[in-house]
Amino acid sequence: MCRHLAYLGPPVALGSLLTEPPHSLLRQSWQPRRQRHGTVNADGFGVGWYAEGDPVPARYRRAGPIWGDLTFADLARVVRSGSLLGAVRDATLPGADGEAAAAPFAGGSWLFSHNGSVPGWPRSLAPLVPALPPADLLSLDARNDSAFVWALVLARLRAGDDPGRALASTVTEVAEAAPGARLNLLLAGPDTVAATAWGDTLWYLAGPGRGTVVASEPYDDDPHWCEVPDRTLLTASRTDLLLTELKEPSPGSAPAPSKEPRT
Numbered sequence: 001m002c003r004h005l006a007y008l009g010p011p012v013a014l015g016s017l018l019t020e021p022p023h024s025l026l027r028q029s030w031q032p033r034r035q036r037h038g039t040v041n042a043d044g045f046g047v048g049w050y051a052e053g054d055p056v057p058a059r060y061r062r063a064g065p066i067w068g069d070l071t072f073a074d075l076a077r078v079v080r081s082g083s084l085l086g087a088v089r090d091a092t093l094p095g096a097d098g099e100a101a102a103a104p105f106a107g108g109s110w111l112f113s114h115n116g117s118v119p120g121w122p123r124s125l126a127p128l129v130p131a132l133p134p135a136d137l138l139s140l141d142a143r144n145d146s147a148f149v150w151a152l153v154l155a156r157l158r159a160g161d162d163p164g165r166a167l168a169s170t171v172t173e174v175a176e177a178a179p180g181a182r183l184n185l186l187l188a189g190p191d192t193v194a195a196t197a198w199g200d201t202l203w204y205l206a207g208p209g210r211g212t213v214v215a216s217e218p219y220d221d222d223p224h225w226c227e228v229p230d231r232t233l234l235t236a237s238r239t240d241l242l243l244t245e246l247k248e249p250s251p252g253s254a255p256a257p258s259k260e261p262r263t
Helices: 070-078 123-131 134-138 145-158 163-177
Strands: 003-013 045-049 058-062 080-088 105-107 110-117 182-189 192-197 203-207 211-215 232-236 241-245 257-259
Touching (some): 003 110, 003 192, 058 070, 080 182, 110 145, 145 163, 145 182, 163 232
Antiparallel strands (some): 045 058, 045 080, 110 182, 182 192, 241 257
């Protein structure tokens, strides 16, 4: 369910990544090529981006399908950024949260999206509620699993975890509480991207001068797209990209990083 994409590199128009490619998020909203769960991503969409010199991202989110928003089409044509995160939301059960349930979620200088689901929500994650400060729990953007998972990640970031550790620890914690959870998480900052492949597809495209794209699925047929193995953490800066194996929840397990060469 859902499709998302993050970009880090030289400034580009939002539309060059989100709407213009032949299999962009716009097309994936009704015809994804590699989506394993769900069929139509029409229950909201959003994009967050960073302006030069400002670490706090701007966001544009709506409750309807991306293909019906002509204002966004105009915005995507002219707004440029060197770091962004966009997402389209899978069709879901009726709810009252509207655009508040659409990614990206935001906190401080961070943007976040969740592609997946948590079985048994909300009861399955009730044991994790004590991990959150009461103020964080009461200020959730929406009453869904993605917003709660984001609150767990954000609490770790505020406690001093780096982006990769915050995602990896949260995935392990949630997967242990809700076996079978699909937890492809995507986190972006002004100069970094982190993501997990856990139960659904994740790809990246990187190279000198072109920046790094991390996405649920390729937006074109460029042969340089690389699939991220399941149970993997991806972290990227403006100069490096690393893949780290994620272990199934078990006491004492530790990930082993390996550096991926740029091509």
